[in-house]
Amino acid sequence: QFVLPVDYPPRVTVGVVATFMSAFMLMVFYYVLPPLGGSCPLIVKYYGLTLVMTVLSIALSGVLVRLAKEQLEVISFPPPAILKSILTGPLATVLCVRTMADKVGKGGGNMGNEDEILGESKGFQHEWLLLATAVDRLAAFTYVIIFSIALSVATGPLQ
Numbered sequence: 001q002f003v004l005p006v007d008y009p010p011r012v013t014v015g016v017v018a019t020f021m022s023a024f025m026l027m028v029f030y031y032v033l034p035p036l037g038g039s040c041p042l043i044v045k046y047y048g049l050t051l052v053m054t055v056l057s058i059a060l061s062g063v064l065v066r067l068a069k070e071q072l073e074v075i076s077f078p079p080p081a082i083l084k085s086i087l088t089g090p091l092a093t094v095l096c097v098r099t100m101a102d103k104v105g106k107g108g109g110n111m112g113n114e115d116e117i118l119g120e121s122k123g124f125q126h127e128w129l130l131l132a133t134a135v136d137r138l139a140a141f142t143y144v145i146i147f148s149i150a151l152s153v154a155t156g157p158l159q
Helices: 011-032 042-068 081-087 090-094 098-102 125-154
Strands: none
Touching: 011 042, 042 125, 081 090, 081 125, 090 098, 098 125
């Protein structure tokens, strides 16, 4: 889901399919694995974490898809200047959004542009798209870290 572009609406559908698959696997494990008394099998805990993380990623993707849409009214004003300066700085290289960040003007959008005078404020949409992409990349990084930790805990030495 994080591989797809932020402004690609079917990415939420991918998350929903992943959620259904995680729920299906949990049900399969419920019926296949024998009861262990008071403890829960590690594979069930892992797929439970998968289910929670995919639901959270669907919610985040829904917000980011909505933020990246061109017709949204929030685009009529720029994102906060501090976020804009952070995202166009060295963090853009770290998050691999440098080409997108280079397109963002450092001076505050399209003030004084003919589109602004005509009442068609379109200049801030790219800045909001940059913000949405950066949040998506940070979420993907967090997602990988959490799953790596969960996998290392689940496959660690049994005592």
